[in-house]
Amino acid sequence: MKWNKERLTSYAPQEMEMKWYEYWEKNGYFHQEPENEKEAFSIVMPPPNVTGQLHMGHALDNTLQDILIRFKRMQGYHTAWIPGTDHAGIATQVKVEQQLAKEGKTRYDIGREAFLERVWAWKQQYGDRIEQQIRRLGSSCDWRRKRFTMDETCAAAVREVFVSLYEKGLIYQGERITNWCPHCHTALSDIEVDHEEENGHLWYIKYPVVGEDAYIMIATTRPETIMGDMAVAVHPEDERLRTYIGKKVRIPFVDREVPVIGDTYVDRNFGTGAVKITPAHDPNDFEMGQRHQLPSLMIMNLDGTMNAEAGAAYAGMTREACRQAVVKELEAMGLLDHTEELRHAVGHCSRCHTTIEPFSTKQWFVKMKPLTAAALNAVTTGKTQFVPDRFAKIYNHWLENLHDWCISRQLWWGHQIPAWYCDDCGQTTVSREDVGTCAYCGSTHITRDPDVLDTWFSSALWPFSTQGWPKKTADIQKFFPTSVLVTGYDIIFFWVARMMFMTCEFMKDIPFKHVFIHGLVRDSLGRKMSKSLGNGIDPLGVCEEYGADALRFTLVTGNTPGNDMRFYMERVEANRNFANKIWNASKFVIMNLTEYDDAFVPEAADLTLADRWILTMLNETVQKVTRDLDRFELGEAADTVYNFIWNLYCDWYIELTKKRLYTSTDERNRRTAQFVLVHVLTRTLELLHPFMPFVTEHLWQHLPHTGESIMLAPWPQVQEQWQFTEDAAQMNVLMEAIKAVRNLRAEAKVPMGKRAPIMLKGGTAALTRLLQTYESYFHTLAFADTVTLLKETDGKPENAVVAVVPGVEIYLPLKDLIDVEKELARVQKEEAKIIKEIARLEGKLQNAGFLSKAPAEVIAKEKEKLATYQEKMTSLTQRLQELKNL
Structure with a gap:
C-alpha cells in the first residue's frame, strides 16, 4: 500500500496541474501499444488549425473527449486518443503572406518553393502552440501518435485517395460556380464563408419586352451583374407573369435579347416575382442555366474588377464603383423604377473578410452521388449512431441533397494536386508518384497543376490516415473503426459526412461507432463568442486564475448533448470552490489517519448505520455515473458525483464520523470509521477523475492506494458486500x-x-x-x-x-429562542415590501407598450421575477400565521 504522507497545504491548482501532467506524460501513461487481448476504445481528435489559438469550443470538445478516454482507460479498455493538427490551407498561407507584406514582398516575388519553405518554418516555430494549450487542459492524448494533415503518413493517404477516385471516374475537372475570394484569389468551401447581416438595397429595374410596348420589372440586389444576364425567370404558375414565358426581353447596356423562362425555383413572393439570371455569377442562376441550356458569361476578373465583357464603360471598375455607375445610368435611361432598403446576409471570406463573389471557374470536383449511399446506409442501419439521434436527420438531409464537391484551391500551401498537363498532346497524367514524362505521349514538356486540395479533403481521411493507411498497420487492425467522434453540430456537413463517405469508400467500414454532438459555448447573454463582439473568454486565462479542473467541470456540468451552453464565470468560481471542498475533506481524512491499518477490513457488524448508508450510496453513485457515461450523458454523471461528494459525503458522513475519530475509546470503531472514510473517498476520487484529473490525482496520491497513478486505477465497481438497502x-x-x-x-x-x-x-x-x-x-x-x-x-x-x-x-x-414580537414585525415589513414589488411587476407585465417593445428575454426575466416574489409571498403568509399562533 502506497501513500504520500506529506501534509496537504492549501489548494493551489496552478502549482500542481502542470506537475501532474508532466508526470503522466513522462511515464508514458497516455500511450498503449496494440494488444489483442483487450477490447479497444479509440478516438481521433478533431484537428485544430495549426494556426489556432485555444478557444472555449476547443476546451469543451477536448474536455468531453478526455472524460471518455479516461473513463474507458480506467475500465481496462485498450485506449488510443490520437491527436493532431490541420494545416489550415488559407489561414496558414495568410499568416505567412502577412509576414512577407511587412517586408514589402508577395509570394510571387519569392516563388513557390521559397514560399513553402517559409510556411514550413512558420509551422515549426508556431505550429505546436495549440498542442501545448491542449496539454494545459489536462487532455490525455497519446502524443506519440500525433499526426499532422501534411506529414508523410497523411500525405500518402491523400495521394492514394485522389488517384483512386480519379481512376474510378469520381474525380473530374469542370466549370462550375464556386465561392471565390477576390483578395485571396482562391475558391472557398462553404465553411470558409461567413454570412453576415448587412444593410443593402433592392433595385427595381424595367427590362423592355422585345416587340412590345411593355416591360418586365425585376428586383435585384446586384445591378452590377446585369451585363452578364442570360435570361429572366418567372414561376410557371404565377398568373401575373406566366404569359411572358417564351418571349424575350432586352438587357440594358449590352442590348442583348434573352428569353423569359419558367422555373419553379423562382420565389413568387420576392420582389416582383421576376428575377434576372446571371449563370456565371450566382450559384442558383448557374443551376437554372444548366436546366435551361443558357450560356454563361464572366463579366469580372478574378480580383473582383469588371472585365471587357462588362462593356468599355465599366471595364476595370471595382464591383462597388460599377454598381453605383450602373444605377446612375439606369436612372438616366428611365429604367430604374424605385429602390428599397434591404437587410440581407452577405458572404465574406472568413480570413480576409472580403465580400465573396460566386464565380464560374475551372476546378477539380468529386462526384458525390456514387459515394453517399454507403454513408447514408451506415446511419440508417445503426452501425453509426448520432448522439442525440435528432442530428441524424440533418446528416441525412445534407447527403441526400448535396452537389459535387469542389476540392481545388488556388493556393500554394496544401496538398498539391497530383496532376500533370502535357504541353504537346494536351492530356492529363494523374499519378501516385511524381512524374517527369506524359503517360500518353512520353513528352517531357509537362507542367504540374499548381492548385492544392481543399483542407477538408485531407481531414476527411482523418479516421484512417492517422493510423497509417494505406499501409495495413497494427494500429488500424486494433483501433479501427474508432469508437466515438466528439464534435460540434456546426461541422456535421463539412467534416462528419465527408469522413463517413470517404471511410466507407476506402475502408469498406464505418469510421466511428458513435458521433457525439455537442453545442456551442455562448457567453452569459446567450451570444456566440466572437472577436467582433469582444465577448470571447480565453480558456487559458481561466485555467491560470481558477485551475483547469474548475474550467473542465464548468464545461461539462449542466451540459446536455447537442445543446448550446452559456458560460458564466460565477460557475467557474463555484467549481473551484467545489475542488477546494474536496481538498479540505481529503485533508480532514488524511489528518485523522494516525495509526491507520491498511490491512484492516471491518465486518458488517462493525458498521454503523451511517457507514452502511454511505457505502450503499456509493454503490448507487458508481452505478449511475457508469451508466450515464456509457450513454454520453456526461453532464448528468458529473452532477451525480458532485452531489454525492458535497451533499452526502462532506455534509453528512464526515460530520457523523468526527465523534468516533476524536472521542471514541473503541479502537475497532475508530478503525472502521477510518476504513470507510478512506474507501469511499478513494472510490469517489476515481469516479471524479475523468472530470477533474489534476486535483483527484494529487489527493489520491496522498491517500492509501495501490498503483502508480489514479488514471490507471480500476474503475469503481458496485460491491455487493457493501450494499445495505434497508439501512x-x-x-x-x-x-x-x-x-x-x-x-x-x-x-x-x-x-x-x-x-x-x-x-x-x-x-x-x-x-x-x-x-x-x-x-x-x-x-x-x-x-x-x-x-x-x-x-x-x-x-x-x-x-x-x-x-x-x-x-x-x-x-x-420557539419559546426562549426568538423574540416573537420582533420577528413578527420583521416579517410584516418584508411582506409589505414584496406586495409592493408584486404590484409593480404585475402592472409592468400588463402594460401593452412594454410588451410590444421589450425584447422577449427581458419579458421572460420579469415574469421569472414575479414568480419568485409570489413564491416568497406564499412562504411569508405561512410564516405570519405560525407567528400569530405562538
Whole structure:
C-alpha cells in the first residue's frame, strides 16, 4: 500500500496541474501499444488549425473527449486518443503572406518553393502552440501518435485517395460556380464563408419586352451583374407573369435579347416575382442555366474588377464603383423604377473578410452521388449512431441533397494536386508518384497543376490516415473503426459526412461507432463568442486564475448533448470552490489517519448505520455515473458525483464520523470509521477523475492506494458486500427529519450556534425506535439541545412550529429562542415590501407598450421575477400565521 504522507497545504491548482501532467506524460501513461487481448476504445481528435489559438469550443470538445478516454482507460479498455493538427490551407498561407507584406514582398516575388519553405518554418516555430494549450487542459492524448494533415503518413493517404477516385471516374475537372475570394484569389468551401447581416438595397429595374410596348420589372440586389444576364425567370404558375414565358426581353447596356423562362425555383413572393439570371455569377442562376441550356458569361476578373465583357464603360471598375455607375445610368435611361432598403446576409471570406463573389471557374470536383449511399446506409442501419439521434436527420438531409464537391484551391500551401498537363498532346497524367514524362505521349514538356486540395479533403481521411493507411498497420487492425467522434453540430456537413463517405469508400467500414454532438459555448447573454463582439473568454486565462479542473467541470456540468451552453464565470468560481471542498475533506481524512491499518477490513457488524448508508450510496453513485457515461450523458454523471461528494459525503458522513475519530475509546470503531472514510473517498476520487484529473490525482496520491497513478486505477465497481438497502432507507428518514429541523431553525432565524430543544413523533413503532436509537444524529447534525419523543396520542406542543416528513412529525418550540414580537414585525415589513414589488411587476407585465417593445428575454426575466416574489409571498403568509399562533 502506497501513500504520500506529506501534509496537504492549501489548494493551489496552478502549482500542481502542470506537475501532474508532466508526470503522466513522462511515464508514458497516455500511450498503449496494440494488444489483442483487450477490447479497444479509440478516438481521433478533431484537428485544430495549426494556426489556432485555444478557444472555449476547443476546451469543451477536448474536455468531453478526455472524460471518455479516461473513463474507458480506467475500465481496462485498450485506449488510443490520437491527436493532431490541420494545416489550415488559407489561414496558414495568410499568416505567412502577412509576414512577407511587412517586408514589402508577395509570394510571387519569392516563388513557390521559397514560399513553402517559409510556411514550413512558420509551422515549426508556431505550429505546436495549440498542442501545448491542449496539454494545459489536462487532455490525455497519446502524443506519440500525433499526426499532422501534411506529414508523410497523411500525405500518402491523400495521394492514394485522389488517384483512386480519379481512376474510378469520381474525380473530374469542370466549370462550375464556386465561392471565390477576390483578395485571396482562391475558391472557398462553404465553411470558409461567413454570412453576415448587412444593410443593402433592392433595385427595381424595367427590362423592355422585345416587340412590345411593355416591360418586365425585376428586383435585384446586384445591378452590377446585369451585363452578364442570360435570361429572366418567372414561376410557371404565377398568373401575373406566366404569359411572358417564351418571349424575350432586352438587357440594358449590352442590348442583348434573352428569353423569359419558367422555373419553379423562382420565389413568387420576392420582389416582383421576376428575377434576372446571371449563370456565371450566382450559384442558383448557374443551376437554372444548366436546366435551361443558357450560356454563361464572366463579366469580372478574378480580383473582383469588371472585365471587357462588362462593356468599355465599366471595364476595370471595382464591383462597388460599377454598381453605383450602373444605377446612375439606369436612372438616366428611365429604367430604374424605385429602390428599397434591404437587410440581407452577405458572404465574406472568413480570413480576409472580403465580400465573396460566386464565380464560374475551372476546378477539380468529386462526384458525390456514387459515394453517399454507403454513408447514408451506415446511419440508417445503426452501425453509426448520432448522439442525440435528432442530428441524424440533418446528416441525412445534407447527403441526400448535396452537389459535387469542389476540392481545388488556388493556393500554394496544401496538398498539391497530383496532376500533370502535357504541353504537346494536351492530356492529363494523374499519378501516385511524381512524374517527369506524359503517360500518353512520353513528352517531357509537362507542367504540374499548381492548385492544392481543399483542407477538408485531407481531414476527411482523418479516421484512417492517422493510423497509417494505406499501409495495413497494427494500429488500424486494433483501433479501427474508432469508437466515438466528439464534435460540434456546426461541422456535421463539412467534416462528419465527408469522413463517413470517404471511410466507407476506402475502408469498406464505418469510421466511428458513435458521433457525439455537442453545442456551442455562448457567453452569459446567450451570444456566440466572437472577436467582433469582444465577448470571447480565453480558456487559458481561466485555467491560470481558477485551475483547469474548475474550467473542465464548468464545461461539462449542466451540459446536455447537442445543446448550446452559456458560460458564466460565477460557475467557474463555484467549481473551484467545489475542488477546494474536496481538498479540505481529503485533508480532514488524511489528518485523522494516525495509526491507520491498511490491512484492516471491518465486518458488517462493525458498521454503523451511517457507514452502511454511505457505502450503499456509493454503490448507487458508481452505478449511475457508469451508466450515464456509457450513454454520453456526461453532464448528468458529473452532477451525480458532485452531489454525492458535497451533499452526502462532506455534509453528512464526515460530520457523523468526527465523534468516533476524536472521542471514541473503541479502537475497532475508530478503525472502521477510518476504513470507510478512506474507501469511499478513494472510490469517489476515481469516479471524479475523468472530470477533474489534476486535483483527484494529487489527493489520491496522498491517500492509501495501490498503483502508480489514479488514471490507471480500476474503475469503481458496485460491491455487493457493501450494499445495505434497508439501512440506507432508514438513514434517509433520519436525514429528512434533520433537514426539516434545519429548515425550521432557518425560517425562525435561530442562530446556527444556538442549540434548541426538538420534539419528534414517529408514525409507527418502528420509526419511533429508529428515532430513539439515533437520537445522537440530531444532536450532531441538527444542533439539538434535547430530543423528546412524543407519543402518538400527544398533541401539538405549545409555542412550536411544525414540519412533517414521511412518517415523522417535527416540532421546534420557539419559546426562549426568538423574540416573537420582533420577528413578527420583521416579517410584516418584508411582506409589505414584496406586495409592493408584486404590484409593480404585475402592472409592468400588463402594460401593452412594454410588451410590444421589450425584447422577449427581458419579458421572460420579469415574469421569472414575479414568480419568485409570489413564491416568497406564499412562504411569508405561512410564516405570519405560525407567528400569530405562538
